[in-house]
Amino acid sequence: MGNFTKWLGAGLGFTLGGPIGAIIGFAVGSMLDGVGIKDFTSEQEDYKRATGRKERPKVKQTTAGDFEISLLILASIVIKADGKIDKTELDYVRLHFINLYGKQRANNAFKLFNGIIKKDVSTRQVCIQIREHMSHSSRLQLIHFLFGIAKADGNVTASEEDAIHKISGYLYINEADYNSIKAMFYNEVDSAYKILEISKDATDDEVKKAYRKMAKKYHPDRLQDVGDEHKKGAKEKFQSIQNAYESIKNERNMS
Structure with missing residues (x-):
């Protein structure tokens, strides 16, 4: 005890x-x-x-x-x-x-x-x-x-x-953040766009801007207030943001 x-x-x-x-x-x-x-x-x-x-x-x-x-x-x-x-x-x-x-x-x-x-x-x-x-x-x-x-x-x-x-x-x-996280667990056609909180008709510049915004929002360092051990759990979420961006880049042949 x-x-x-x-x-x-x-x-x-x-x-x-x-x-x-x-x-x-x-x-x-x-x-x-x-x-x-x-x-x-x-x-x-x-x-x-x-x-x-x-x-x-x-x-x-x-x-x-x-x-x-x-x-x-x-x-x-x-x-x-x-x-x-x-x-x-x-x-x-x-x-x-x-x-x-x-x-x-x-x-x-x-x-x-x-x-x-x-x-x-x-x-x-x-x-x-x-x-x-x-x-x-x-x-x-x-x-x-x-x-x-x-x-x-x-x-x-x-x-x-x-x-x-x-x-x-x-x-x-908010709904945008909720749907972004939810999309990380569903293999849907537009999941990558939902993860970055943008629509499929977003311009390439808007895609890049959304990625920078989401990468900053979900960076593991933002969890310092609850201990370093929880950064491990945050890395998976951060990786989903990176994977979504790479998927859209490949789809569009973005540089």
């Missing part, structure tokens, strides 16, 4: 409170009797004293742990959207966390996930808490990850897409 509470308590900021904190408390309570949010708060204070970290009054900073917990909770919403829990999707979540954090930290995260997925979650309340404390770039990365989960079994169902679209709206992701 000690290692688990230290992992969770030391890494969280804004997600220790509000509706997300309540979900965490429920998830842990379903695994460990007698353990609650107060245990994580205690571990967090011990961690701050040991590392010399001081928290500014009334400011809730976003941490790598906050991003991690947000992923788990939103992933549980998408996985349950079609009325069943698919093992392939669960395996995708586990593998993604191993790639991001290493096996030990990923195992801790998945223990928590197994508790979270048993809880009925208010999508709106969770997303409001996330968007109040997380940057736009980080919220875009969340949507990309959720599509990856939905596509893990080879097909994004209508209910899964509806769930991600609802989450996107609550996170204040």
Whole structure:
């Protein structure tokens, strides 16, 4: 129990409170009797004293742990959207966390996930808490990850897409950005154009301008506020932008 509470308590900021904190408390309570949010708060204070970290009054900073917990909770919403829990999707979540954090930290995260997925979650309340404390770039990365989960079994169902679209709206992701990320997971004729948020009748100059804009928007360096480990997940999204641009260049014989 000690290692688990230290992992969770030391890494969280804004997600220790509000509706997300309540979900965490429920998830842990379903695994460990007698353990609650107060245990994580205690571990967090011990961690701050040991590392010399001081928290500014009334400011809730976003941490790598906050991003991690947000992923788990939103992933549980998408996985349950079609009325069943698919093992392939669960395996995708586990593998993604191993790639991001290493096996030990990923195992801790998945223990928590197994508790979270048993809880009925208010999508709106969770997303409001996330968007109040997380940057736009980080919220875009969340949507990309959720599509990856939905596509893990080879097909994004209508209910899964509806769930991600609802989450996107609550996170204040506009339709152009949502459709851009969605197009990264569909092999359609005009996917490359959708990824760059332009139409097929765009001029070559407009294509180049769109690429520069999107490359800047999705550059992994924009995720520094939630830890270097999450840049790994951002690289796939950034590569999709580059691939879309190369596809259009080849189609048009652009220099």
